[in-house]
Structure formats: structure tokens, C-alpha cells
Amino acid sequence: MNRLSSQQRKFAYLAGILVLLVPIILLGMPSDGRPGSGGYLAQLRSEYDLGESDLGQVDPSSASMNLVLLGLRGVAANLLWMDLEYYKDRKDWAQMRATTESIIRLQPHYAKVWEYNGWNLAFNTSAEWDAVPDRYYWVKEGGKFLARGVERNNDATNLYYHAGRIHQQKVGQSDEKKYFREYYFADPDPKFGGTNDPEFNTDNIDNFLMGKKWFYAANDSELRRKQNIQDRTIFRSSPARAQFDYAAARQEDGKFDDETREAWAEALSDWTVKYGQEVFTIPWDNGQVDIRMEMTPEEIRQATTSEADAAKLARAVDAYQKMTNYRYWRTRGLSEAEQVTSDAHREFYLAGEEYKQQNLNAALKLVSSSMEKFEQVLKKYPELRDEDRMVEECMLAVMLFENIHRLNGERLPDEFPLKDLADEKGGLREQIEDQFKRRFLAG
Amino acid sequence: MDFEPTPYNIPLGFLYWLIVTGFGTIVVLVVTLLALLITRGTKGFGDFLNLLSSAALDIVQISPRRVGAITRLTFLEAIRRRALLVFVVFAILFMFAGWFLSGGTLVPDFQVKLYVSFVLRAIAWLVLPVALLLSCWGIPEDIKQRSLHTVVTKPVRRLEVVLGRMLGFGLINTLVLLVMAVAGYVWLQQQIDEKARPELTCRRPVFGQLTFLDREGKPAATGINVGDIWEYRSYIEGATRARAIWKFAGIDESALNKDGELILENRFSAFRSHKGQMGRSLLYQLVFVNPETGLRVGTQLRQVAEFRGRTDAIPRTLPKAGEAIGGKITEEAGETVDLINDLVSPSGELVVEAVCIDPGQYMGMARPDLFIRTPDGSFLAGYAKSILGLAMMVLLIVFLGVAASTFLKGPVATLLTFCLVLVGMTAREFMMTIVSGRFEGGGPIESVYRIVLHMNPTQELPTGIAFQSMHLMDLAIRQFVWLIFQIIPNFDYFNMAPYLANGFDVSFNASVLPSIAVTLAFFLPCLLLGYFCLRVRELEAK
Numbered sequence: 001m002n003r004l005s006s007q008q009r010k011f012a013y014l015a016g017i018l019v020l021l022v023p024i025i026l027l028g029m030p031s032d033g034r035p036g037s038g039g040y041l042a043q044l045r046s047e048y049d050l051g052e053s054d055l056g057q058v059d060p061s062s063a064s065m066n067l068v069l070l071g072l073r074g075v076a077a078n079l080l081w082m083d084l085e086y087y088k089d090r091k092d093w094a095q096m097r098a099t100t101e102s103i104i105r106l107q108p109h110y111a112k113v114w115e116y117n118g119w120n121l122a123f124n125t126s127a128e129w130d131a132v133p134d135r136y137y138w139v140k141e142g143g144k145f146l147a148r149g150v151e152r153n154n155d156a157t158n159l160y161y162h163a164g165r166i167h168q169q170k171v172g173q174s175d176e177k178k179y180f181r182e183y184y185f186a187d188p189d190p191k192f193g194g195t196n197d198p199e200f201n202t203d204n205i206d207n208f209l210m211g212k213k214w215f216y217a218a219n220d221s222e223l224r225r226k227q228n229i230q231d232r233t234i235f236r237s238s239p240a241r242a243q244f245d246y247a248a249a250r251q252e253d254g255k256f257d258d259e260t261r262e263a264w265a266e267a268l269s270d271w272t273v274k275y276g277q278e279v280f281t282i283p284w285d286n287g288q289v290d291i292r293m294e295m296t297p298e299e300i301r302q303a304t305t306s307e308a309d310a311a312k313l314a315r316a317v318d319a320y321q322k323m324t325n326y327r328y329w330r331t332r333g334l335s336e337a338e339q340v341t342s343d344a345h346r347e348f349y350l351a352g353e354e355y356k357q358q359n360l361n362a363a364l365k366l367v368s369s370s371m372e373k374f375e376q377v378l379k380k381y382p383e384l385r386d387e388d389r390m391v392e393e394c395m396l397a398v399m400l401f402e403n404i405h406r407l408n409g410e411r412l413p414d415e416f417p418l419k420d421l422a423d424e425k426g427g428l429r430e431q432i433e434d435q436f437k438r439r440f441l442a443g
Numbered sequence: 444m445d446f447e448p449t450p451y452n453i454p455l456g457f458l459y460w461l462i463v464t465g466f467g468t469i470v471v472l473v474v475t476l477l478a479l480l481i482t483r484g485t486k487g488f489g490d491f492l493n494l495l496s497s498a499a500l501d502i503v504q505i506s507p508r509r510v511g512a513i514t515r516l517t518f519l520e521a522i523r524r525r526a527l528l529v530f531v532v533f534a535i536l537f538m539f540a541g542w543f544l545s546g547g548t549l550v551p552d553f554q555v556k557l558y559v560s561f562v563l564r565a566i567a568w569l570v571l572p573v574a575l576l577l578s579c580w581g582i583p584e585d586i587k588q589r590s591l592h593t594v595v596t597k598p599v600r601r602l603e604v605v606l607g608r609m610l611g612f613g614l615i616n617t618l619v620l621l622v623m624a625v626a627g628y629v630w631l632q633q634q635i636d637e638k639a640r641p642e643l644t645c646r647r648p649v650f651g652q653l654t655f656l657d658r659e660g661k662p663a664a665t666g667i668n669v670g671d672i673w674e675y676r677s678y679i680e681g682a683t684r685a686r687a688i689w690k691f692a693g694i695d696e697s698a699l700n701k702d703g704e705l706i707l708e709n710r711f712s713a714f715r716s717h718k719g720q721m722g723r724s725l726l727y728q729l730v731f732v733n734p735e736t737g738l739r740v741g742t743q744l745r746q747v748a749e750f751r752g753r754t755d756a757i758p759r760t761l762p763k764a765g766e767a768i769g770g771k772i773t774e775e776a777g778e779t780v781d782l783i784n785d786l787v788s789p790s791g792e793l794v795v796e797a798v799c800i801d802p803g804q805y806m807g808m809a810r811p812d813l814f815i816r817t818p819d820g821s822f823l824a825g826y827a828k829s830i831l832g833l834a835m836m837v838l839l840i841v842f843l844g845v846a847a848s849t850f851l852k853g854p855v856a857t858l859l860t861f862c863l864v865l866v867g868m869t870a871r872e873f874m875m876t877i878v879s880g881r882f883e884g885g886g887p888i889e890s891v892y893r894i895v896l897h898m899n900p901t902q903e904l905p906t907g908i909a910f911q912s913m914h915l916m917d918l919a920i921r922q923f924v925w926l927i928f929q930i931i932p933n934f935d936y937f938n939m940a941p942y943l944a945n946g947f948d949v950s951f952n953a954s955v956l957p958s959i960a961v962t963l964a965f966f967l968p969c970l971l972l973g974y975f976c977l978r979v980r981e982l983e984a985k
Binding site: 089128129 | 721
């Protein structure tokens with residue numbers, strides 16, 4: 001039996017509450033933002049960068065939603081993920097987009113959620129739409145979504161990389177690249193009045209340069225927190241690769257001016273001076289050793305104590321160079337910086353334009369000249385014979401050459417520049433023929 | 444609209460109601476009689492007749508004045524219990540809704556779809572707990588507080604108590620719903636961007652019947668499946684003899700708009716098997732066919748506007764053009780046809796064929812994907828219909844809740860009603876699979892047998908009396924589930940948001956009528972159940 005009176009019991013409860021308050025305050029007192037302030041848990045959060053503000057920008061709606069759901073956040077998130085799949089299957093894009101928003105309110109610091117949904121919007125959803133402007137809208141949605149993910153999660157290295165990939169790969173290298181690259185500067189949405197969407201192309205620059213900017217941010221973030229997408233040596237090459245893509249894209253667009261040559265020069269510099277001099281730590285016997293892609297034999301000898309070790313390290317550097325295709329890109333940079341390569345590209349482009357205008361003689365003259373120049377380049381840099389883009393361009397030139405002869409009712413000469421390459425790469429013809437049709441025969 | 448409205452069959456629905464209610468009533472009466480006979484012997488039969496006659500008397504002598512008084516009391520009591528506090532939650536939700544809805548960045552039709560769905564869903568989910576708690580706790584609380592004792596000692600019949608409670612709770616919930624509906628409407632008008640406002644409309648479609656021709660021009664039940672998980676649409680192949688054919692009935696001049704045009708709206712889908720021409724969407728042609736004379740007139744080529752839909756205004760006088768061959772249309776110079784006089788049959792039938800033009804590409808469609816768009820109704824009218832649907836849902840919950848509260852205590856009654864609502868909203872499809880027997884592995888007994896013997900569901904069972912009895916038992920269980928399935932209300936009818944969010948008028952036959960019918964169907968059984976349960980309930984047992 002309880003012998004205490006009602007009042008005594010109330011005092012006992014009050015005393016109990018006060019006693020329990022002490023450890024609660026000591027443990028859970030919030031921080032006022034100054035180092036060392038707040039309770040034990042707040043200090044631990046600060047020490048391990050786990051506080052909301054340490055992870056990135058705080059979203060009040062997200063915080064309030066988690067508070068309202070008490071402990072049911074996981075259940076709610078699961079239900080929302082099921083909804084997302086349901087809406088996706090039923091092509092209910094409005095509801096799918098809204099559900100994506102709800103999910104990130106519940107899981108704002110789960111980088112994989114941002115990554116998955118960013119990809120879903122930019123790649124899966126955009127591909128479902130038939131009209132190219134609609135596709136571009138969803139690519140932008142994915143890009144903007146990932147940019148928000150980065151704001152909320154400053155140290156999520158993977159997200160920087162994936163955001164860059166949307167600008168570089170999806171905008172610049174997809175089937176719709178011709179349109180997407182135009183829209184990048186002149187958005188099809190009338191509300192932008194024929195200019196860029198400032199939330200997507202924030203700096204009003206080329207998509208590859210924007211990709212490069214994101215990749216640099218990814219590299220900076222990678223110094224703070226590791227990525228788990230690919231080997232570090234490949235990951236850190238992304239900005240320079242984006243610069244190569246930028247220079248190549250300018251040529252594809254028919255721009256053969258100083259800016260293009262400068263773009264190639266900058267790509268070479270990014271590759272050999274910035275990326276090539278970066279230090280990578282690799283496993284070595286039972287320990288580790290530092291290497292650089294541009295390591296000279298002398299530097300290798302200095303880094304080792306014996307001839308055997310020097311040979312072993314040289315093999316290791318060689319292996320990493322092969323893995324990153326380092327020497328090829330260096331060669332490509334060197335070759336593209338030469339006038340003859342630039343002229344070859346320009347003449348091939350002009351030949352195509354003349355062909356489309358049905359000026360077959362002018363086209364034949366230009367394409368023959370460009371083929372000769374390509375052959376000179378390939379002789380000087382034989383590694384380029386295995387490079388997809390270069391092979392593709394040379395094969396297209398050969399096909400154009402053959403096509404003009406056919407249209408003129410002339411027999412193809414027994415010998416012509418690039419013939420050996422065309423014979424060697426004959427297996428690629430069918431694949432490249434589709435490109436030829438799209439590039440030169442489409443209305 | 445990405446779903447097909449199915450018209451409600453009132454006579455069939457009524458027949459089902461009669462069967463289920465009649466069967467349920469007979470079961471209850473037989474069980475009651477048996478219980479009385481067992482407990483009271485032959486005297487039980489007399490008691491049973493007395494029970495029936497007094498119930499009939501209660502029904503006949505029901506007083507609207509006393510019911511009105513109980514209703515008023517219930518209404519005031521609910522307000523005193525702070526039921527209207529739900530408005531605070533509602534206000535908070537709508538004040539901060541902008542945080543969760545990124546509508547401003549969406550394309551206009553998406554924005555409307557999202558916001559309209561949000562408003563109707565928010566109202567439904569906020570009014571549901573109010574209806575549930577008020578109706579389930581009212582009578583148990585009266586019994587607990589003994590306030591019911593003072594009521595039943597007055598010349599108030601228990602049937603009137605139950606009816607008054609149902610009406611009172613129904614009234615307060617409808618009031619709550621109406622206030623929320625008005626606030627929701629104002630919120631929608633303010634939040635939706637100026638350019639998206641035209642999407643706040645109620646299309647009034649005239650749907651046709653859809654058939655297909657395959658790539659060789661032979662009739663087919665459906666088109667091609669291009670591998671979509673969702674099999675709602677089927678596809679026709681481009682540059683072949685494949686056609687999607689809609690037959691519209693009852694077409695005359697009244698189908699034309701004031702400018703003399705026939706407005707055809709479509710929601711065709713596109714599927715590319717190769718890149719094709721990236722710079723434009725797939726091309727389609729609509730071909731009008733007079734089903735009697737066989738006259739065929741093609742219209743100009745148009746691009747599919749996938750997921751957005753497009754509206755084609757077809758002038759009454761059309762150039763006499765043929766079907767597109769190789770992407771080109773032949774036209775007989777200067778000759779024209781009249782859409783109504785030359786292409787609609789005397790019986791008012793109009794046939795429209797959709798043709799995909801691009802070779803190797805596919806165009807997808809379902810029956811509602813092509814319709815004649817008659818002048819739109821006002822959004823307000825459609826919104827009011829959706830709110831009516833929610834009001835019917837709330838009334839149904841109140842009926843169920845009050846009936847449950849007459850034989851259960853508050854928390855248990857709430858749980859029971861909530862389960863009925865939840866199952867009615869989410870699990871009917873699953874129950875339908877069980878009832879129809881369209882599942883592998885048999886019924887519960889057969890499933891247990893298979894599980895114990897590690898037999899997979901496709902494995903044949905041996906034959907014999909034991910297995911036949913097992914199947915019979917499973918059949919009996921399935922019939923029992925069928926009865927439960929009929930008792931659980933179909934809440935799908937009350938959700939009219941998909942119509943309104945997609946810019947369509949709420950279908951009277953497919954949604955408004957069944958929602959009223961379902962609520963009415965549950966009213967009488969709930970009232971009688973509540974009445975009998977309250978009659979036999981021991982009021983002293985709290």
C-alpha cells in the first residue's frame with residue numbers, strides 16, 4: 001500500500017523530475033555554435049561533424065518533418081520509396097517528382113538518396129519523354145537536384161562528381177547532345193527568354209567547362225572525404241578530361257578558331273602539369289609509396305634505393321598510366337595542338353558542309369586534303385589509331401570520300417589516304433554508317 | 444487521364460446489397476433465436492417475437508423531434524470536446540505546405556496536378572481522425588459518464604439515440620469538411636501560378652470504344668506490348684497497317700464548338716525502337732472514316748505531345764486528303780468534305796483511326812487517350828463534386844464508428860473502424876484476388892499442406908476424397924472472405940482527386956453516384972446494428 005498522501009507523491013515526482021533533468025542537461029544541452037559549448041552529445045556531434053550545420057545547409061522543413069514523425073521516419077521513408085516506384089512505373093511524373101522531394105526531406109543527409117534520385121531524374125525520367133525540350137527539362141531537374149544535394153551535404157564527394165557528370169556526360173555526350181548543348185545557352189522554356197537557365201548553367205559557360213568546375217569541386221572535397229566511385233587516379237583526372245571534351249566538342253561544332261586551339265593547350269596543361277604532377281600514394285611491398293603520372297626515369301631512380309626497386313616502381317607507374325590512359329591523352333593533347341591536326345578537322349568539317357549543299361567537287365577536294373592530313377597525324381602519333389574519336393572521324397572522312405565517288409559515278413582509286421586504317425577498322429563500318437547517315441544524310 | 448472510369452451498375456449494386464444485407468439479417472436473427480432458445484428454453488421463442496415486435500414499434504414510432512434534439516446535443520457536445528481544433532492543424536499544414544511542394548519550378552499542368560491532389564488528400568486525411576474519434580467515443584463516453592442513463596429514462600428510444608448520434612456527428616464533420624474545402628479552394632486559387640490557372644478546369648470528355656488492327660491490318664484485341672511494366676497502354680507500329688480505332692456514338696452538330704470545330708484531345712504515348720529524327724516528336728495522323736459509306740479522310744500530320752497531351756481542332760470542312768504514305772499525304776485538289784454530313788453515319792457514329800507515321804517507332808494508347816472535348820465545366824463545380832465524395836466518406840465513417848461504439852468500448856471501436864477504413868482503402872485489390880481464386884497455391888488449407896510438404900505452388904496435388912474435402916473447405920473459407928469483402932466498403936469511389944487533378948470533370952456515373960450509393964447502403968445496416976446492440980447492452984457495464 002502506498003502510505004504517501006497525494007501532495008507528498010507530487011513532491012516526490014517533482015524531485016524525481018529535477019534529478020533526472022541534471023543528466024539530461026549534461027548530455028543533451030544544445031550548442032550555441034561556439035566550440036566547446038553545449039552538452040556532451042552536442043560536443044561529440046561537433047567533434048565528428050555530425051551536426052546538421054556541420055553537414056551542410058540546414059533545411060528547416062526537413063528538420064520539422066523529422067520532428068513531427070518522431071521515431072517513424074524510417075517507416076515513412078519506406079512508404080515514400082514504394083510510392084516513388086509506383087509513380088515511376090505508372091509514368092506519373094508530377095507525383096514522382098513530389099515524392100522525391102518528400103523523401104529528401106526525410107533523408108536529407110543520405111548521399112545515396114540524392115545520387116539515386118538525381119540519376120533517376122536526369123537519366124531515367126528524361127529518356128521516357130519523346131520531345132527533346134522535355135528531356136532537357138528533366139536533365140536540368142536532375143542537375144539542380146544534385147546541386148541541392150551538395151548544398152545540404154558539403155562533404156559528400158560522390159555528389160559533386162555525379163553533378164559534374166550530368167553537365168559533362170548527359171548534356172555533352174548523349175544522343176541529344178546537339179540540342180542539349182544549344183539549350184544550355186538558350187533554354188527552350190519561354191520563361192528564360194532564350195537565355196540560359198541560371199539555376200542549371202549557373203555561370204553561363206559551356207557544359208563541359210561547367211562539368212570541369214564540378215569535378216574540381218569533387219577533387220577538393222575528395223581531399224577531405226574519400227570517394228568510392230572509382231580508383232583515385234581515375235577520379236582525379238576528371239577535370240582535365242572534361243577540358244579535353246570541351247576542346248573536342250568545339251571542333252565538332254565547327255569552331256576551329258584560336259579559342260579551340262587554346263582549349264586544347266589548356267587541356268594538355270591540365271593533363272600534364274596539374275593532373276600529371278599530382279601525388280598518388282600506392283601500395284608498395286608492405287608499405288606505401290608516392291608516385292606521379294609525369295614521373296621521369298630520373299625521378300623514379302631518386303625515389304628508390306636500388307635498380308631493382310627503380311624498375312619495379314617504373315612498372316607500377318606504367319601500370320597506372322595505362323589504367324588512366326595517361327599517355328594516350330598526352331599524345332592527343334600534343335597532336336591537337338599542332339596546326340596540321342587542326343587543319344584536318346577543319347577541312348573535314350567544311351567538306352561535310354559542302355556535301356550537304358551538294359557541292360560535291362568542293363567537298364571531295366576538302367575531304368581528300370583532310371584525309372592526307374589525318375594520315376600525317378596518325379603517322380606521327382600511331383597511338384591515335386586506337387582512339388575511338390579519332391578513328392571515328394577518319395572513318396567518316398573515308399565514307400564521305402567513297403560516297404562522293406559513288407555519287408559522281410567514279411571508281412574509287414586503288415590507293416588513297418587512310419585506306420589502311422579503313423581496312424583495319426572495317427568491323428566498325430556498320431556502326432559508323434549510322435552516324436554518317438545522321439550527320440550527312442538526315443534532313 | 445491515366446485511368447478508365449467504369450460506370451456504376453445501380454441495379455446490380457442494389458441486388459448485391461439485398462443479398463448481403465438479407466443474408467446478414469437472416470444469420471443474425473437465426474443466431475439470436477438459437478441463443479434465446481438455448482438460454483431460456485421455449486420461453487425464448489416468445490421473447491424473440493417480443494424483441495421483433497418492439498423493434499418494429501421503435502422504428503414506426505420514431506420521432507423526428509427527439510432525433511433532432513439528440514442531433515443538436517451531439518453537435519454541441521462535439522464542439523465542447525474541441526473537435527474544431529482540427530482547424531489549427533489544417534491551418535498550420537496549409538501555411539507551411541509551400542515548403543514541401545516545389546510547385547513553382549514545375550510545368551503548369553504538373554503544378555495543378557500536384558496542388559489539387561495535395562489539397563484533397565490533406566482534407567481527407569485531416570477529417571478522417573476527427574470523424575473516427577468523435578463517432579467511436581461518443582456513446583461509450585455517454586455510458587461511462589452515465590449521461591446515457593438520463594437519456595434512456597426519458598421517452599427517447601434507443602434507435603433515436605443511435606440515429607441522433609449518427610446525424611449529429613455527420614453534421615459536425617460535414618461542417619468541418621466544408622470549412623476546410625472553402626479554405627482549400629482559396630488556397631489553390633492563390634498558390635497556383637497565373638500561367639497554370641487555365642489548367643484548373645474540368646474537361647467533359649466524350650469517350651469512344653477502342654479497337655486495334657495489327658501490322659498486317661487484321662483486327663486485334665490490343666496493340667503491341669513494348670515492355671512497359673504498366674500495361675495500361677498498348678502500341679501500334681509506325682508505317683504499317685496497324686491502327687487504333689475509336690468509335691464514337693451519338694455524334695451530331697452539337698459535338699462541334701461555337702466555331703464549328705470538333706475538338707479532339709489525345710494523350711498518345713511514344714516509344715522509339717531507334718533514335719530516328721531527334722529534332723521532332725513522333726508523327727501521327729488521324730483518319731476519319733464513315734462506317735457506312737467507307738469514305739476515309741486523313742488529316743494533316745501532327746507531333747505526339749507525350750505526357751502533356753494535345754488538342755486538335757478539326758474544322759467542319761476538311762480538304763479531301765488521303766492517308767499518309769511514306770510520310771506524305773495526297774490531296775484531291777479543291778475537293779472538301781463535311782465532317783458531320785459526310786463522315787458521321789446517319790446513326791450518329793463517327794470512326795477515328797490513329798496512325799503512327801514513323802517507321803520502326805511505336806505509338807501507345809488506351810481507350811481514354813482520345814476523346815471529343817466538349818465545352819469545359821467550371822473547376823468549382825468539379826471541386827464541389829470531389830468534396831461531396833469526401834462528405835460521403837466522412838458520413839460512412841461516422842455510421843461505421845457509431846455502430847461499432849454501441850457494442851465496443853471507445854478504443855476498440857476506433858481500432859475496428861480504422862481497420863475497416865484502412866482495408867477498404869488499401870487491401871480491396873488483394874482481397875479481390877483471394878475471392879476470385881486467381882492465386883497460385885490454393886486456399887489456406889491447401890497452402891498449409893503445401894508449406895508443410897515443401898510443394899511449390901505450381902505442383903499438381905494428388906487426387907482423392909481427402910483432397911476434395913480440402914478444396915471444399917477452402918471454397919467455404921473463400922465464400923466467407925467473399926462475405927467480408929462485400930461488407931468492407933470500397934473507398935476508391937470517394938477519391939475523386941484523380942479526375943480533378945488531371946483536369947477532368949468528376950464522372951457522375953463512375954464516381955459521384957457510387958459514392959452516394961455506398962454510403963446509403965451502409966446507413967441502414969449500421970443503424971439497425973447499432974440499435975439492436977444498444978438495446979441488449981448492459982449500460983451499467985462501463
